[in-house]
Amino acid sequence: MRRSGLDPPFPCERCPLRPLPSFKRLQDGELAFIARRKVGQKHVVAGDTVVAEGEAAAHVFTLLSGWAFRFKTMSDGRRQIMSFLLPGDILGLQAELLDVAPHGVEAVTDVSLCAFARDTVWSVYRVHPSLALDLTWLAAHGERLVDDAMLSVGRRTAMESVAALFVSLFKRAESAGLRVEDSVPFPLTQTLIADALGLSAVHTNRTIQRLRRMGLVRIADGRLAIGDLRSLRRVAQYWDQPAPLRPLF
Amino acid sequence: MRRSGLDPPFPCERCPLRPLPSFKRLQDGELAFIARRKVGQKHVVAGDTVVAEGEAAAHVFTLLSGWAFRFKTMSDGRRQIMSFLLPGDILGLQAELLDVAPHGVEAVTDVSLCAFARDTVWSVYRVHPSLALDLTWLAAHGERLVDDAMLSVGRRTAMESVAALFVSLFKRAESAGLRVEDSVPFPLTQTLIADALGLSAVHTNRTIQRLRRMGLVRIADGRLAIGDLRSLRRVAQYWDQPAPLRPLF
DNA sequence: ACGCGACTATAACACAGGTTAATGCAGGCG
DNA sequence: CGCCTGCATTAACCTGTGTTATAGTCGCGT
Structure with a gap:
């Protein structure tokens, strides 16, 4: 369990994910806005905890590379994985909104995460309504995955x-x-x-x-x-x- | 299966739910905004379908009274209920955002729903960022319920x-x-x-x-x-x- | 009053999946 | 270089839950 701080952010302009055909193009100014809110890169080694169960929200993250999963455990050790997280997935939204993470997140492989400033969510809602809608879309999409599972x-x-x-x-x-x-x-x-x-x-x-x-x-x-x-x-x-x-x- | 249209809306000002201690107070102007977007009341009798599986979004609703549930079925009839809906719960957000309802909704008891205008979601994001954040909170909360289940x-x-x-x-x-x-x-x-x-x-x-x-x-x-x-x-x-x-x- | 359909309740039996245990293999580390 | 630890694999056995069947109750429509 390395207490990992944040490294300097990987520049959004050279994001390897964004050019992929499965991602939505952004409007003018949106990319710059996102890049500005990005405060650093978090690295977690395989098997380590990204967010502890029941922990207060640290940040909202986008998974840049590697695999992780969201899970809950019972006191006797039984564990249920709610969903796997792959590059491009967002995480920490629930924790941010609900004050405390209702589930843990653990890294399957070594993982690199883009960390956003603490008040990013709120500022998105104030200044970029279309991005805010995207955020809600992602929340709804996350629920769809769990429904399927x-x-x-x-x-x-x-x-x-x-x-x-x-x-x-x-x-x-x-x-x-x-x-x-x-x-x-x-x-x-x-x-x-x-x-x-x-x-x-x-x-x-x-x-x-x-x-x-x-x-x-x-x-x-x-x-x-x-x-x-x-x-x-x-x-x-x-x-x-x-x-x-x-x-x- | 009654093809039920919309009745005149139940006035938000006399909402029986809002005064309850579990609901958040609204800011100035927010209640009026919500009331203005409300286009009618939908009634569904016990056992009938509120939203069909795979159907395009009709509206976003708030459940005013009665119980319902979200579910998915497999071709051979096996059915999984994702969550139950109780008064005060919102429904149709996923369908609205994802274009097509990834699950069906059925009424357990007779049910009364507050129906919102088709473009309500987007207008909330444009004019009431704080309400938009509430919408995302509700989406995240819905996912938490499914995670628990x-x-x-x-x-x-x-x-x-x-x-x-x-x-x-x-x-x-x-x-x-x-x-x-x-x-x-x-x-x-x-x-x-x-x-x-x-x-x-x-x-x-x-x-x-x-x-x-x-x-x-x-x-x-x-x-x-x-x-x-x-x-x-x-x-x-x-x-x-x-x-x-x-x-x- | 009758019959019907939806629901609860119980028993007897079957099986999908859980548990325990043992083996092998590969990578990390002193 | 040998030891450990984590993971995949397989076998033997067991149990929680599914299946099928039957009966009883209640409410409802005619």
Whole structure:
């Protein structure tokens, strides 16, 4: 647990994410505004805590690189992962608005985060209504992800859940510009997958083996490739709408 | 399925919810602004659809009276309830922002909804930044509810889940001004509870019986009373933060 | 008054997924 | 270089929860 301070900010003008086709273009002045509110870069090493459960809000962050996840734990150690965070995702909004983080955030890989000044949210609302609307869009979109996950945890079989998670993460990684050839980086351990789907680690393993033997997915060297997207979706009973361009802070 | 139009709006000035201690006071001019955007009252009878799954956004609504729920279904009929909606809750924000409702909304009891003009959201952002922030707060709060539910569905036992749901609904009903003596109205069928917790209806029944025999809850005549809140919370492993005042539209 | 549909309640049985335990492998570190 | 620790894997066994079936109650419409 390194008590990491903030490094000098990575310049927004050279942001590697913003040019990607999945992100929304900004209006005049908006980029400059965002860049001005950025106070630094936070680095967290794999396995460390980004935001502690129940902690007061430190900042609002955008995940620049690496993977993380939001989770809750019970006193006896049971843990539920609410959602995974990929590059471009925002975090800390709930904590900022609700005063105290209702969940923890932990880094899966080494992670770099763009930190925004403490009063950024409010100033966005005062001076850039369109950006404020984007912020609400992101909040609504975050809830949509959790809603989807909830359908898996509550009503899908283990097989269906795992398949749905793979499809969803593949698409999200792709939209974050992480796809190379037919695969995306895949840093999740089976324990993490289990905690996200409400399964045990053992059963998660059994299930992944089955998907492998069916030739639907390949996981090797920390990368995920999908053998047959059509079939995987069918197994998962998972169909999503094509994602519209999303805002990036 | 009655194709219900809009009745004349119930006047915001005589809103029965706003004076309740759990709602935030408004600044000058804000109430008038809200009242002006209100275009009518929508009534839906128990069991009918408020918003169809995958339907384009019709309006943004505030639930004035009655209970409803947000849900998703799979093609074979399995259903997951994401959250219950009680008086004072807002609905349709996601659909408005994401273009199409990612979930359906159905009325549990007869329901009355305050309908807002189609461009309300955007005009709030342009002219009342503080109200816009309230809107985002509500979005974040909605996600917090789902996060909590997800912990139940994913990691709590049936006993714990049901207990947690009862505690949470009791508190929410109370904050909506529905508590009389030691009980609140409780219109949910066991099937609805099952669909919210990812359980079967049969097992939900078994579990409720157990809680009853332990003397922790009483459900009768469509009302819920909690025998021993302390114990019920312990069974549920459920501890929440005291809720701050929430905005009401 | 009757029949019907929606809901609660219970029992008997089946199975998906949890638990425990043991093995192997790879990377980090003294 | 050998030891530890974290992770994937597999087997054997167990249990919480699902499934199917039956009955009882209540409210409602005709």
